[in-house]
Amino acid sequence: MVPSSKLAPPISEADVTVPTPVPPEPVPLEVNQDGPSMRARELSAWYNVTRKAIEHVSLEVPAHRITAIIGPSGCGKSTFIRCLNRMHEVIRGARAEGHVELNGEDIYSAQVDPVRVRRVVGMVFQKPNPFPMMTIFENVVAGLRLEGGYSRASLEEVAERVVARVALFDEVKDVWKRGASSSLSGGQQQRLCIARTLAVEPAVVLMDEPCSALDPIATYRIEELMVQLKQDYTIAIVTHNMQQASRVSDYTAFMLAEEDRIGRLVECGPTSKIFTNPSERRTEDYITGRFG
Amino acid sequence: MATLNLVRREPARALHQPAPSWKWRKLGNALATTLMMLSAAAAVAVLLLILGHVIIQGLPALNIAFFTERPLPPGEVGGGVAPAILGTLEMLGVASLFGIPIGVATAIYLSEYGRGNLARLVSFTIDLIAGLPSIVIGVFVWAWLVRNVVGQYNGLAGGVALAIIMIPILTRTVEETLRIVPDPLREASLALGIPRWKTILRVVLPTAQAGVITGVVLSAARAGGETAPLLLTALGNQFFQFDLLQPTAALPIQIYNYARSPYPDWQAKAWGGAFVLITLIGVLSLLTRWAIARRTRGS
Numbered sequence: 001m002v003p004s005s006k007l008a009p010p011i012s013e014a015d016v017t018v019p020t021p022v023p024p025e026p027v028p029l030e031v032n033q034d035g036p037s038m039r040a041r042e043l044s045a046w047y048n049v050t051r052k053a054i055e056h057v058s059l060e061v062p063a064h065r066i067t068a069i070i071g072p073s074g075c076g077k078s079t080f081i082r083c084l085n086r087m088h089e090v091i092r093g094a095r096a097e098g099h100v101e102l103n104g105e106d107i108y109s110a111q112v113d114p115v116r117v118r119r120v121v122g123m124v125f126q127k128p129n130p131f132p133m134m135t136i137f138e139n140v141v142a143g144l145r146l147e148g149g150y151s152r153a154s155l156e157e158v159a160e161r162v163v164a165r166v167a168l169f170d171e172v173k174d175v176w177k178r179g180a181s182s183s184l185s186g187g188q189q190q191r192l193c194i195a196r197t198l199a200v201e202p203a204v205v206l207m208d209e210p211c212s213a214l215d216p217i218a219t220y221r222i223e224e225l226m227v228q229l230k231q232d233y234t235i236a237i238v239t240h241n242m243q244q245a246s247r248v249s250d251y252t253a254f255m256l257a258e259e260d261r262i263g264r265l266v267e268c269g270p271t272s273k274i275f276t277n278p279s280e281r282r283t284e285d286y287i288t289g290r291f292g
Numbered sequence: 293m294a295t296l297n298l299v300r301r302e303p304a305r306a307l308h309q310p311a312p313s314w315k316w317r318k319l320g321n322a323l324a325t326t327l328m329m330l331s332a333a334a335a336v337a338v339l340l341l342i343l344g345h346v347i348i349q350g351l352p353a354l355n356i357a358f359f360t361e362r363p364l365p366p367g368e369v370g371g372g373v374a375p376a377i378l379g380t381l382e383m384l385g386v387a388s389l390f391g392i393p394i395g396v397a398t399a400i401y402l403s404e405y406g407r408g409n410l411a412r413l414v415s416f417t418i419d420l421i422a423g424l425p426s427i428v429i430g431v432f433v434w435a436w437l438v439r440n441v442v443g444q445y446n447g448l449a450g451g452v453a454l455a456i457i458m459i460p461i462l463t464r465t466v467e468e469t470l471r472i473v474p475d476p477l478r479e480a481s482l483a484l485g486i487p488r489w490k491t492i493l494r495v496v497l498p499t500a501q502a503g504v505i506t507g508v509v510l511s512a513a514r515a516g517g518e519t520a521p522l523l524l525t526a527l528g529n530q531f532f533q534f535d536l537l538q539p540t541a542a543l544p545i546q547i548y549n550y551a552r553s554p555y556p557d558w559q560a561k562a563w564g565g566a567f568v569l570i571t572l573i574g575v576l577s578l579l580t581r582w583a584i585a586r587r588t589r590g591s
Contacts, residue, residue, distance in 0.1 A: 090482055092407065119485030129476040133498045143484035146494050193480070200484055 035063030036103055036203035036234050038084055038121070043098035045079050045088055053079040054263040056098075059253050061204070066226060066235045068249035068271065070242060072286065075255040076263020077238045078126075081206050084236065085121035086114040102204070119143075122202035126209040128189035130181035130196075137176050139192055143200035162198045166191040166225055187218025194225065198233075205229065207237040211244065223248045242287065246275050254283045343570070350567025353560040363530045363546070369557050373565055375532050376546035379447060380516060380572075382534075383526060383542060386451025387458055387515055392508060394455070395462030396497075399507075402463070403470035404492055422460035429456050430521030438525055447533070447540030450526030457518055458511035465510060469503025470496060505583040513576040517569060519544035543569050 038061040045054045054076035061067045061084070069077045082088040083096045086107060100107050107117045130139045140159040144150050150158075163169045163176070168191045172179065181192060190210060197205060207226070211219040226235060226248050239245050245252050252275070253268035267280040278284045285291055357372045364371035402415060421429075430453055437449035473496050481491040497504065522528075528545035529538070543565050550562035 085483065087479065087483055090479060115485050115487050118483055123483040125476060125479065125483075127476060129474075129480040131477060131480070131495055131499070133501065142481070142495075143486060146481075146484075146486050146490055196480075196484065 036120075037061060037063040038204060038234065038236070039101045040080070040084065041099040041101070043080065043083055043096065043100060045076070045083050045096040046094060047079075047091065048093040052262050054083075054255075057255070057263070057265045059265060059268055060251075061234060061236045062251065063234045064230055064232075065250040066230050066237060066248050067251045067253065068245035069236065069238045069253045069255060070240065070245050070286075071255035071263070071266075072257075072291070073240065074261065074263075075257045077255050078208050079263065080255065081208055081236055081238045082123075084204070084206055085123055086117050087123060089114070119200055120202055121204040121206060122197035122200065124190070124194050124197055124205065124207045124210045127213045128186055128193050130184075130189050130192055132180070132182060134181065135177060136172055136179050136181050136184070136192060139181050140176075140195050141199055142196055147200075158199050159195075162195040163192075165198060165229075166195045167221070168192060168195060185218070187214050187221060190214060190218065190222060191225065194222075198229075202233065204234045204236070207235065209238050209240065211239070211241070219244070242275075246271060254278075254280070254286060256282055256286070346563060346566050346570060349560070349563035350565075353564030354567065358561070358564055362532055363561075366553070366555055366558070373541075373543065373546050373561060373568075375529060375541040376543045376565065377568065378532070379450075379526065379529065379541035380543045380569075382536065383447055383451040383454055383522070383540065384512055384516055386448060386536065387454035388508070388512065389455075390452060391455035391458035391462060391511065391515075395459045395507070395511070396466055396504065398459070398463045399466035399470060400492060400497075403467045404496070418460045418463050421456065422464070425520075426453075426457055426518050427520040427524070429453050430524035432456075433521065434524040442537055444537075445525065445527035445539040447526050447536040447538065450522050450540060450542065451536070453521035453525045454515040454518060457515045457521070461511035461514055462507045465507030466500070466504050469500040469507075473499045502583045502586055506580050509576045509580045509583065513573045513580075516576070517544060517573055519548055523548070543572075 040057055040059045040061075043054065043057045044052065046052050057076075057080055059067075059069075059080075069081060071077045079088060084100055086096075088094050088096050096108065098108070102117070102120065106112070107121075130136075131142060134142060137156075137159055138145065140163055141150075141155045144155060144158060159176075160169065163172065168188060171188060172184070175183070181189060184192060190213075194205075194210075211222050214222065223244065226237065229235060230250075237245075237249065249271045251268065252271040254266045254274065255263050256266045257263040267274065267278055267283045269279075274283060275287060278287060355372075357370060358374075359372055359377065360374050361370070361372035362375050363373060398414065398418065402411060402418075405411075406414060433449050433453040433456070437452060438445055442449065477495060477499060478491055481495040482488065486495070522542045522545050526542055526545065527539040528549060529541040531541075533540055547562050547565040547569065550558040550565065553559065553562075
């Protein structure tokens with residue numbers, strides 16, 4: 001969309017001077033300039049040539065805030081969040097179109113290596129997915145270990161720091177060098193996966209329904225953790241649990257797929273506003289439980 | 293529950309009152325069960341007969357010399373089949389050297405990358421090779437390596453023939469195991485910024501480790517018992533031979549030659565060789581079982 005070829009070298013300037021096309025849903029949010037923020041513009045995604053999952057989604061993920069994306073099943077909220085670190089295209093045949101900016105840089109530009117993007121924008125998945133053949137420790141530092149070039153001592157230092165960060169250290173400290181990750185409970189495994197994501201030092205953490213496989217107490221602990229993490233990370237979370245969105249998030253985006261099964265952004269804004277005084281009728285209907 | 297409506301369309305019939313067809317059903321059941329048990333017994337009996345015969349005939353032929361000495365000329369009693377045991381192990385080594393990388397790489401291609409016509413072609417070719425009679429593989433390697441490249445029967449050609457036999461079995465086993473590695477694991481690794489190739493080598497393959505071991509052992513066991521392709525490639529040898537470009541001995545060939553001979557001592561040694569071969573393959577199969585048990589327990 002941005003004719004960067006015309007305004008060649010300083011790309012950041014081009015972004016400032018060229019007026020971007022007006023997105024269907026204007027999203028004037030307070031943007032914290034001091035941290036990593038993301039901005040999706042006119043993002044569409046397909047699962048194959050004919051199956052379009054989301055269309056023209058434009059959304060800001062402000063720095064050091066938790067942005068929740070809610071909506072009924074099949075509204076494309078997971079698809080959207082997977083586009084934010086280029087994990088969507090990992091699925092065979094899937095593709096995305098549009099722009100996603102990370103601190104003003106388009107992660108979908110041809111020069112950008114998706115592997116680098118995923119280092120900066122980490123992801124936690126719905127079901128805890130620790131690597132079964134690795135110990136707890138090896139899981140935590142898997143990203144660094146497989147990258148190579150880190151000494152054992154520095155790996156241990158990182159591992160201890162991030163495991164403590166997710167409040168798992170006391171629970172696993174006696175066994176984590178030899179214990180299998182499968183010996184942990186579901187909630188512990190999910191915290192392990194969060195620690196594993198933090199170990200590669202991302203700036204943004206995406207969470208795709210991180211608590212939907214967990215019991216209420218484990219869910220509570222993850223939510224607590226998310227709130228703590230937003231001091232250091234920018235967080236986007238997909239959830240179909242509206243209470244969770246209202247408990248932890250600062251901003252909420254509501255997505256919906258209508259008869260054509262293509263997900264679109266209906267409304268987004270501060271969580272308190274979305275949950276108390278939404279501007280869209282469809283948002284209100286969903287929030288109040290009239291469908292979905 | 294108050295309503296015991298166990299038999300459909302016969303509401304609330306007293307349970308102690310048998311249905312009219314009950315006797316015949318019971319008889320049919322007994323008949324079928326007996327037949328199945330007899331069939332199973334027949335299959336096991338054949339296996340036990342072979343095993344028992346080989347053990348009874350083969351065990352007396354075994355002594356230290358059998359495992360350490362080379363075969364003696366006809367008429368002289370004594371000697372052993374050490375070159376054949378060594379040759380079989382050598383050629384299995386060569387076969388593994390070529391077969392394991394190619395087989396595992398093909399499996400990775402089919403499971404992780406392959407789509408479309410090329411993948412279908414590869415998959416079809418693998419099935420085709422698996423279905424080839426082993427003598428055909430032997431003729432092919434003979435025409436290629438024995439006649440054209442080396443110029444004489446040699447152990448390398450035998451190893452290559454065995455590798456061709458190993459590859460389809462290995463590929464299929466490993467491919468199946470790679471396919472059951474859950475996608476969330478691949479995604480977890482990719483989401484950590486680990487490139488695809490490293491994800492496959494360091495996350496997917498180790499997770500499928502037990503399956504890879506199973507495939508290697510299974511295919512090696514199959515190749516180790518092959519005779520026909522070796523007759524056309526390695527030929528056999530009565531002497532210790534460590535040069536792989538020379539004719540090389542192998543257990544199945546030794547068994548074949550000895551079993552056809554008129555000398556009782558050689559015939560006894562053929563039984564001994566059969567016993568050793570069965571034991572070798574049996575041990576390999578036990579290793580497979582162990583690997584499978586580990587896999588099912590591990591995950």
